Amino acid sequence: MKYGIAFKLGVLLAVVGVVAAGMSGFYAYQASRDILLKSARQELLTSTRVLARRITLSREEISRNLQVLATHPAALQALRAADAGPAADQAADQMATLFAQLMRANPSYFQLRLIAASDYGLERVRVDSAQSGLLRVSGDALQEKGHFEYVADTLKLDTGETYLSRVSINHELGPNAGQEQPTLQLAMPVRAEGADKALGLIVVNIDLKGMFALLQADLPTGYQVFLVNGEGDILIHPDASKTFGFDRGQRALIQDEMPQTAEVVSGKVNAAVFETAGKDADYPPRVAAFIGQPIKVRSNESRMVLGVAQPLADVLSRSQPLAQQLLQIVSLLCLLCLFLAVGLARAITRPINAVSAAAQRFAEGQPSGPLPLARKDEIGSLARSFARMQAQITEQLADLLHKQEALEHLAQHDMLTGLPNRRLLEERLDAAIANARRHGGGISVLFIDLDRFKQLNDRYGHDAGDAVLKIIAGRLQGMMREVDTVARLGGDEFVVLLDTQTGEEHVLGIADKLLNGLTAPISYQGQELSLGASIGIGRYPQDGQTRIEIMAKADKAMYEAKVVGQGGVRFYSGAQ
Numbered sequence: 001m002k003y004g005i006a007f008k009l010g011v012l013l014a015v016v017g018v019v020a021a022g023m024s025g026f027y028a029y030q031a032s033r034d035i036l037l038k039s040a041r042q043e044l045l046t047s048t049r050v051l052a053r054r055i056t057l058s059r060e061e062i063s064r065n066l067q068v069l070a071t072h073p074a075a076l077q078a079l080r081a082a083d084a085g086p087a088a089d090q091a092a093d094q095m096a097t098l099f100a101q102l103m104r105a106n107p108s109y110f111q112l113r114l115i116a117a118s119d120y121g122l123e124r125v126r127v128d129s130a131q132s133g134l135l136r137v138s139g140d141a142l143q144e145k146g147h148f149e150y151v152a153d154t155l156k157l158d159t160g161e162t163y164l165s166r167v168s169i170n171h172e173l174g175p176n177a178g179q180e181q182p183t184l185q186l187a188m189p190v191r192a193e194g195a196d197k198a199l200g201l202i203v204v205n206i207d208l209k210g211m212f213a214l215l216q217a218d219l220p221t222g223y224q225v226f227l228v229n230g231e232g233d234i235l236i237h238p239d240a241s242k243t244f245g246f247d248r249g250q251r252a253l254i255q256d257e258m259p260q261t262a263e264v265v266s267g268k269v270n271a272a273v274f275e276t277a278g279k280d281a282d283y284p285p286r287v288a289a290f291i292g293q294p295i296k297v298r299s300n301e302s303r304m305v306l307g308v309a310q311p312l313a314d315v316l317s318r319s320q321p322l323a324q325q326l327l328q329i330v331s332l333l334c335l336l337c338l339f340l341a342v343g344l345a346r347a348i349t350r351p352i353n354a355v356s357a358a359a360q361r362f363a364e365g366q367p368s369g370p371l372p373l374a375r376k377d378e379i380g381s382l383a384r385s386f387a388r389m390q391a392q393i394t395e396q397l398a399d400l401l402h403k404q405e406a407l408e409h410l411a412q413h414d415m416l417t418g419l420p421n422r423r424l425l426e427e428r429l430d431a432a433i434a435n436a437r438r439h440g441g442g443i444s445v446l447f448i449d450l451d452r453f454k455q456l457n458d459r460y461g462h463d464a465g466d467a468v469l470k471i472i473a474g475r476l477q478g479m480m481r482e483v484d485t486v487a488r489l490g491g492d493e494f495v496v497l498l499d500t501q502t503g504e505e506h507v508l509g510i511a512d513k514l515l516n517g518l519t520a521p522i523s524y525q526g527q528e529l530s531l532g533a534s535i536g537i538g539r540y541p542q543d544g545q546t547r548i549e550i551m552a553k554a555d556k557a558m559y560e561a562k563v564v565g566q567g568g569v570r571f572y573s574g575a576q
């Protein structure tokens with residue numbers, strides 16, 4: 001199958017349009033995707049900072065609560081050994097009531113204790129959050145805690161200073177809540193005003209998971225929170241099985257899971273925002289922001305790293321409507337391109353086709369039809385060139401035809417007199433014989449030879465001879481009908497062909513008329529010239545059946561006429 005220029009041009013334009021539209025759509029989508037990612041990274045970083053700030057505020061609030069408890073007169077009274085007895089017990093009851101009130105107000109406090117510096121760190125007041133509600137532990141159930149690091153460390157603090165423990169798993173047995181849950185302790189010394197030594201300490205155990213659950217509730221859905229310590233040990237993770245690996249003897253470090261966090265964990269940089277590669281359906285690609293937070297209170301932990309992540313699919317899901325819209329726009333654009341390409345291709349090729357059709361019609365010899373001559377573009381220029389070429393070819397063809405006709409005329413006529421020459425005479429004679437043969441007609445050939453023409457030539461010159469020949473030719477034609485052929489064979493020989501059945505008398509009459517006409521004086525340059533002529537007549541069918549025979553007979557008759565005496569007319573011998 002052959003494809004026209006319109007089809008090819010249309011396809012080319014359509015392809016260019018579709019590719020351009022497709023690429024624009026693709027890059028627009030890419031750009032929007034990049035913007036989404038950038039804004040998601042920024043949002044995550046902001047969320048992480050807000051979360052860190054809220055954790056600090058929570059810690060400060062706990063410190064304030066501890067301070068209220070540590071400076072409460074009942075706390076001192078409950079710890080003074082000298083006051084042991086009903087007064088101390090009353091103070092302890094008061095503290096227990098305060099503890100319970102505070103724990104009700106703060107569900108993430110799952111244990112509040114007043115511990116004495118004396119008696120090996122014996123717990124004086126202790127309220128636990130149990131499954132059944134708040135539970136005051138008393139009597140023999142109170143334990144000695146002096147061997148714990150936090151007790152010794154807190155007792156060394158100044159009044160109002162807070163101690164913060166490392167995050168650990170609560171392995172304490174009993175009816176209390178928060179067992180096997182991540183916990184951290186905040187403590188504050190209890191000291192009489194102006195005293196050097198602390199009499200004891202207030203300790204609160206915080207349910208870290210509960211606290212984070214509260215904090216996380218304010219974050220957009222799908223956000224995942226991470227908390228790691230200064231070494232990178234994972235403490236809070238969306239996958240709980242990864243937390244507190246060190247507690248099970250298998251450390252799980254965040255920098256192993258997300259190498260991009262290594263510098264935040266080491267403290268080299270404060271923040272890192274990055275995308276993680278996905279591993280499987282349970283671990284999809286994520287966008288994450290991690291920040292390092294120095295711990296400003298007394299603690300055996302120096303640093304805390306907090307992270308917030310969001311599955312990449314959630315981020316990009318916002319680009320789906322845009323992608324669909326872009327797809328619709330691109331599809332529409334492609335369709336538009338197709339229509340435009342077809343229209344444009346047609347608009348361009350229509351005038352080209354018109355010129356092509358005109359050329360074809362012209363080649364077939366038909367009128368070329370209308371051309372887009374008025375156009376100002378290349379097609380108009382092509383049409384005008386074609387029109388010019390067409391005019392030139394037409395003109396040259398006409399000229400050629402004219403020359404051909406002239407040549408043909410020349411080939412059949414005598415140059416000097418313009419009379420039919422021997423060739424044309426022979427053709428006409430052949431035709432006349434054939435016609436006469438078919439219809440039973442007759443033909444007479446009058447062979448005329450001028451007498452003494454040589455003398456005239458010699459005496460007056462060749463030009464005079466030519467002029468005489470022309471006059472003779474004119475006279476002969478003038479005396480004959482148009483249908484009769486008057487030819488010049490050459491020199492001073494002429495032939496008149498009568499192709500109608502004519503009687504002898506009539507032929508003789510014509511011959512005489514011709515003789516009279518020829519012999520009439522000719523005036524040439526003021527001189528009177530006179531000539532004679534001899535006429536021999538050959539006839540069909542009497543003298544022969546072919547042109548050659550009849551011509552030969554007429555020639556012979558003319559010769560006989562000359563022999564007998566110039567100026568005579570003679571039928572072929574025996575025919576008289």
Ligand SMILES: Nc1nc2c(ncn2[C@@H]2O[C@H](COP(=O)(O)OP(=O)(O)OP(=O)(O)O)[C@@H](O)[C@H]2O)c(=O)[nH]1
Nearest residue numbers: 449450451452453454455457462465466490491492
């Ligand atoms: N001026 C001129 N002379 C020609 C032309 N063609 C032939 N002749 C001359 O015509 C003459 C014809 O010769 P002839 O028929 O023997 O001469 P003639 O004097 O007529 O002889 P007769 O027929 O016996 O009387 C020659 O002298 C040719 O040179 C021509 O085209 N122009």
